Amino acid sequence: MAVAVYPRNLAEALRILEIQSPLVLAGGTDLMVKRAGTYPDECPVMYIGNLPELRQISRQGEELRVGAACTFTELLASPLLPDYLRVPLAQIASPAIRNAATIGGNLCNASPAADALPMLYALDAHFILVSAAGECRMPVRDFFLGPGKTMLAAGQLLAEIRIPIREGWRCIYRKVGMRRANSLSKLSFYALSDCAGGRLQDIRIAFGAVAPTVVRSREAEMKILSGLPVEEIILMYNGLIKPIDDARSSSRYRREACIRLLKQYLQS
Amino acid sequence: MGEKISFVLNGANVSLETEPMRRLLDVLREDFGLTGSKEGCGEGECGACAVLVDGRLINSCLMPVLAVQGKRVVTIEGFRETARFHALSGSFDRAGAVQCGFCTPGMLLAAEALLTDNPDPTEEDIRGALSGNLCRCTGYTAIVEAIRNAAREGEGLWP
Amino acid sequence: MKPITEAANRLDFEDKITGAARYCADIRMEGMLFAKTLRATVARAWIRAIHIPPLPSGMAVIDWRDIPGKNAVPIVTDDQPFLAENCVNYVGEPILLAxxxxxxxxxxxIRQIVVEYEERKPILTLEEAMGRDGDFISGNQPWFASYGYDKGDLEGAMRRAARCVADTFTTGYQEQAYLEPQGMVASFEDGVITVRGSMQCPYYIVDALKNALGWETDRIRVIQLPTGGGFGGKEEYPSIPAVHAALAAIKTGKPVQLVFDRKEDILCTTKRHPSQITIKSYLDAEGNILARDIDVAADGGAYAGLSSVVLQRMIYSIGGVYRVENLRIHGRVYATNKAVSGAFRGFGGPQAFFAMETHMEHIARQTGMDSVQLRQRHFLRQEDSTSTGGHLRSPVPLHEMTDLALRLSDYYRKREQPNTDSGKLRGIGCSVFFHGCGFTGSGEQDLIRPRVRLRKDVDGIVHVLASSAEIGQGAMTTLSKIVARTLSIPLSQVRYEYPDTKVCPDSGPTVASRSVLVVGKLLLQAGLEMKKRWSEKAFETEARFTYPKGFSWDKENHQGDAYLEYSWGANVVEVELDPVTCDYKIKGVWAVYDAGTPIDKKIVAGQVEGGMAQGLGYGGMENLEYADGKPVQVSFTDYILPTSLDLPPVTFRLVDNESVLGPYGARGLGELTLVGAAPALAAAIENATGRPVNRLPLTPEYLLEVMNGG
Structure with a gap:
């Protein structure tokens, strides 16, 4: 029989992580599907869903700090959450899943279709990774290597997500799912614009579920800001998008819908 | 080894020694004989296994039992002893909201979770709250109506 | 006394709302064993060897050699084994159980067992099956059944025609997706095998057990448990797990439970037949339809199952609600190496009406007519003859129903008003359709001769003894109401238990919108007899089906009354489509039905809303494809059902048109409510996009192709 381990605080969790190499579990909503029907052997299971350090949501200056074990429901209930984060998160899964699933779990699962990802890419969020040896800060784009693959090392936990907060950001988010609720994304489109003073200061564009990791290009965004014609911008993104055929959609549809959403956005 | 998992199940303290990664659904059904929670998909898509954990709607097929340590779990077997259940039951009956019955316990607990948070929901709120509970028989209309009526008639039950 | 239509309290309500109802997976018996099935992982192969590891103590393996009787599922053709012997024909076919x-x-x-296959070239699509000239799956041809019939003079009408409009439509699979997966519990005691489980047709299972075991009926007992939805998926399929569980219980002497998980259920159980339907309509210069030449092909999967009967309903429905005097209708259902296609609410009707109604839209589009007026000009009327030359005895209120549906939905204003300012495309469309109630032709008489009994106890309680299964549709309550009304006693004095073949006679399967029309009528007859003898203390009455006078059916030539009764419907669907992603939202649904007098208006409303939801799912989001002989969408994560946010409420009306045959004027309803949804959705999307569609499901992926002119 496997052992359940309940660390009381983060430091204890990190010690256990180093010594016992347990299976780490927060909400379990992804892990339980993956492990369906199979029990772990003797590997201990460490439950981090209750760790107080991982359950904080706070604002420090221009940065929102979100503990990795916060559930989506808790995030959505926080008054600190700006709309450009609330809009994508509100469309994730269903109420029961949002009650259990944690943002950290969603990120560490590293599904190309994870709905929290495009906004974090667009916002240049950072992750705080901790281990018994200390902590490091890593930009979101460096964390994800491909489907199910991240930079998280043995002995390390994703502790916190740090998201820049700026007044004046406005987001456009389109999740194209298979139905109106409780659906995985066929593709998603997230765009942020800063129009302070009535003119476009900055723009960020990210696509989810159409490549092994989120598609975002600062180069292309700079070109948009510099006024490059829409057709040329589209060509740039067309080269970056690498969708697949799967049970939920076709690569052809994913590509074309992305381009059409981009075009609509750029022309508006 | 040998550490028990303890929680409050339908108001009673319980503890058991078991594989920590077992699904809460299996523990409820097999160890406690609480078969009102159903398995419709085993992937958190259908909500037939939904229970309340610390008052929140949870798919028990996706929750390993270790995660309920120290928490309050309510299943249909516990909820059916409450006045709120009777209000919902009456409105489900009048609206014709039960057909095959397989989704019904999960639907009731979804309704309870919603009304606890929001005693005066709009139709859109209700539809949103049920969006993780599939029903293949009713097309949802009667269920939505039943919950709206329960909210309206069950004055004071969901303060 | 209140009208019968007034809503009653459902008899199965208390049990279900409290979670107390024990479905198959909830059953625990002393010493019970759990069964798991080993299934084929290749589409077509010879089995060369099976390597089974040493059996742990307390476990047993059951394979085809444990079948004492015939290893064949008795349906129409005995071609499907309960357990594979030396070959497999689809991924998911059962080989053995542990x-x-x-x-x-x-x-x-089960996962440790290794099967050695010698693979054969499979037939994986309808096109492949149609083009095949040898190495067939079944017999000496690529199809299971091939039927055709004519009416009038097609050739002559073609010569007179001014133009021809032709279309080819394809439709995909649909999974019944009852929320409770298939499940059976068997126990063997005192030489009697008892099987309990989730089912629509207890006596189909009795027949299956008789076949497999070679036993007489007195050693076989089948009891329905509370059943979490069926929709046809628990019509013929449960015979297979029922026999499996029974074999295991007999071999081990212990109760055995066999419950599928969702993936297994989607992988191996029956689904709606995919189809390819070509319709050529020949018109005169004024736009009157003179003749039609129709060809139907359906994908039956690996074994014949009910495919021939589904095909019959397809070809008897494909004429639609239209009076066209010259017809040639031909249909074939082909064998492919995929899961067996089978019964599903509508039973061939949804494919046929999608094709015909969409074709009517296309004729109107190509000839510049209004599609509703085109329909109205050709509507069937009372006293007309159907496509098979049957006689429409009752009023056919299609004009009234269509007008009402159009008025309720404000159809013409919305139809002509072009796109909204929001950049979204709005569209509205309608469908008009029927459902033939009960078994095809004289099947009630020839195949089952249903019986019911009523038993009055000394305490005055009346027990309904019928094999109609409560699967959520309200059969228990509806049929009990008929009895209570006939006997003029309160509903609380009537008992309706889940059918047990030890005490209930065979009143036929719970299918084909026949429960109220046929079984309800028999209960009324048994009730009238009981009422006459009411002063007696304890007794039983029985009623048996007799084919009504004046009806006739020639099965060989497909001539005569294809159905005993017809229910009619008109649907309108409105959509809002995003031209950027081709994703759309259903904005409104309106429906008018003629199902005779409703026995319970609340239960009828439930059938309307639920059937519409399933029909819109079929038309829109429910996509199940095969790749390399395997279903691609095998979970509820990928095979998508509508949620509460995907469907608006249905605005519906029932027209008053009492059935002469049915009890208290009622006729069938359950399937009718599904049939018209997809074609109305398709018409709405055509109206929104301005482009014709010819395929179901109408996914955004497909609509993007349509919008691109593909």
Whole structure:
């Protein structure tokens, strides 16, 4: 029989992580599907869903700090959450899943279709990774290597997500799912614009579920800001998008819908 | 080894020694004989296994039992002893909201979770709250109506 | 006394709302073992060897050699084995079972078994099957059944025609997706095998057990448990797990439970037949339809199952609600190496009406007519003859129904008003359709001769003894109401238990919108007899079906009254489509039905809303494809059902048109409510996009192709 381990605080969790190499579990909503029907052997299971350090949501200056074990429901209930984060998160899964699933779990699962990802890419969020040896800060784009693959090392936990907060950001988010609720994304489109003073200061564009990791290009965004014609911008993104055929959609549809959403956005 | 998992199940303290990664659904059904929670998909898509954990709607097929340590779990077997259940039951009956019955316990607990948070929901709120509970028989209309009526008639039950 | 239509309290309500109802997976018996099935992983192969690891104690393996009788599922053709012998014909076909006291261990044992296959070239699509000239799956041809019939003079009408409009439509699979997966529990005591489970047709299972075991009926007992939805998926399929569980219980002497998980259920159970339908309509210069030449092809999967009967309903429905005097209708259902296609609410009707109604839209589009007026000009009327030359005895209120549906939905204003300012495309469309109630032709008489009994006890309680299964549709309540009304006693004095073949006679399967029309009528007859003798203390009455006078059916030539009764419907659907992603939202649904007098208006409303939801799912989001002989969408994550946010409420009306045959004027309803949804959705999307569609489901992926002119 496997052992359940309940660390009381983060430091204890990190010690256990180093010594016992347990299976780490927060909400379990992804892990339980993956492990369906199979029990772990003797590997201990460490439950981090209750760790107080991982359950904080706070604002420090221009940065929102979100503990990795916060559930989506808790995030959505926080008054600190700006709309450009609330809009994508509100469309994730269903109420029961949002009650259990944690943002950290969603990120560490590293599904190309994870709905929290495009906004974090667009916002240049950072992750705080901790281990018994200390902590490091890593930009979101460096964390994800491909489907199910991240930079998280043995002995390390994703502790916190740090998201820049700026007044004046406005987001456009389109999740194209298979139905109106409780659906995985066929593709998603997230765009942020800063129009302070009535003119476009900055723009960020990210696509989810159409490549092994989120598609975002600062180069292309700079070109948009510099006024490059829409057709040329589209060509740039067309080269970056690498969708697949799967049970939920076709690569052809994913590509074309992305381009059409981009075009609509750029022309508006 | 040998550490028990303890929680409050339908108001009673319980503890058991078991594989920590077992699904809460299996523990409820097999160890406690609480078969009102159903398995419709085993992937958190259908909500037939939904229970309340610390008052929140949870798919028990996706929750390993270790995660309920120290928490309050309510299943249909516990909820059916409450006045709120009777209000919902009456409105489900009048609206014709039960057909095959397989989704019904999960639907009731979804309704309870919603009304606890929001005693005066709009139709859109209700539809949103049920969006993780599939029903293949009713097309949802009667269920939505039943919950709206329960909210309206069950004055004071969901303060 | 209140009208019968007034809503009653459902008899199965209390049990279900409290979670107390025990479905198959909830059953626990002393010493019970759990069964798990080993299934084929290739589409077509000879089995060369099966390597089974040493059996842990307490476990057993059951294969085809454990079948003492015939290894054939008795349906129409005995071509499907209960357990594969030397070959497999679809991915998911059962090969053997393991049973043991621990579910997880049994499943893990199954995973250790290795099957050596010698693969054969499979037939994976309808097109492949149609083009095949040898190495067939079944017999000496690529199809299971091939039917055709004519009416009038097609050739002559073609010569007179001014133009021809032709279309080819394809439709995909649909999974019944009852929320409770298939499940059976069998126990063997005192030489009697008892099988309990989730089912629509207890006596189909009795027949299956008789075939497999070679036993007489007195050693076989089948009891329905509360059943979490069926929709046709628990019509013929449960015979297979029922026999499996029974074989295991007989071999081990212990109760055996066999419950599928969702993936297994989607992988191996029956689904709606995919189809390809070509319709050529010949018109005169004024736009009157003179003749039609129709060809139907359906994908039956690996074994014949009910495919021939589904095909019959397809070809008897494909004429639609239209009076066209010259017809040639031909249909074939082909064999492919995929899961068996089978019964599903509508039973061939949804494919046929999608094709015909969409074709009517296309004729109107190509000839510049209004599609509703085109329909109205050709509507069937009372006293007309159907496509098979049957006689429409009752009023056919299609004009009234269509007008009402159009008025309720404000159809013409919306139809002509072009796109909204929001950049979204709005569209509205309608469909008009029927459902033939009961078994095809004289099947009630020839195949089942249903019976019912009523038993009055000394305490005055009346027990309904019928094999109609409560599967959520309200059969228990509806049929009990008929009895209570006939006897002029309160509903609380009537008992309707889940059918047990030990006490209930065979009143036929719970299918084909026949429960109220046929079984309800028999209960009324048995009730009238009981009423006459009411002063007696304890007694039984029985009623048996007799084919009504004046009806006739020639099965060989497909001539005569294809159905005993017809229910009619008109649907309108409105959509809002995003031209950027081709994703759309259903904005409104309006429906008018003629199902005779409703026996219970609340239960009828439930059938309307639920059937519409399932029909819109079929038309829109429910996509199930095969690749390399395997279903691609095998979970509820990928095979998508509508949620509460995907469907608006249905605005519906029932027209007053009492049935002469049915009890208290009622006729069938359950399937009718599904049939018209997809074609109305398709018409709405055509109206929104301005482009014709010819395929179901109408996914955004497909609509993007349509919008691109593909």
């Amino acid at each position: 049973v043991g006291p621990d579910r997880a261990e049994t499943a893990s044992f």
